[in-house]
Amino acid sequence: MTSKKIIERLQKQNWFVKCETEHEVALVLNACVDAKISWSHGASASFLPDQILQKTPIFIGRDACFNENGLFWDDLMYFDAETPNLEDITDWFFEELRK
Template sequence: MTSKKIIERLNQQDWFVKCETAHEVALVLNACLDADLIWFSGRKASKFAPELSTSPIFIAKQHHLFKKRIGHTSCASFCKCENITDWFFEELRK
């Protein structure tokens, strides 16, 4: 179960989380699922995982995406928003 604090932050705009492993991707996607966020394509967060052949993967929620949608990229320059990676994984440990 994802904490209310994490869900509230994920529902805000302009953030990204850098994922180095499939486990980190799963943690982010599970939290996004709990926050009722879906992929830009419309799929549930839990139904699609980005290809990890090129790591890291950046999962982002940006203002140009729809209100409840996330996207991903392997290019950090795409993510012109706040890096919440350290905060996110630290909050999960609490």
């Protein structure tokens, strides 16, 4: 079960998590399911696009400018240059899971 603190942060906008492994992708998406956040196209976060596991690292994020409600992913680190409003919560997210 995902902590209330993580759920509250994920429900806010403008964040991304860098996932280095399939396991990390699963942890992020499971937390998103608990937070009731779906992909930008409306599918549940439990749906895993085939191509997402073929590339690492994967960046999973939520951007109010890009799509105010859903998740997106990319295998490129465009976040810093094109969307400076996104906060990298990677370290925080995985530390909170360990608590």
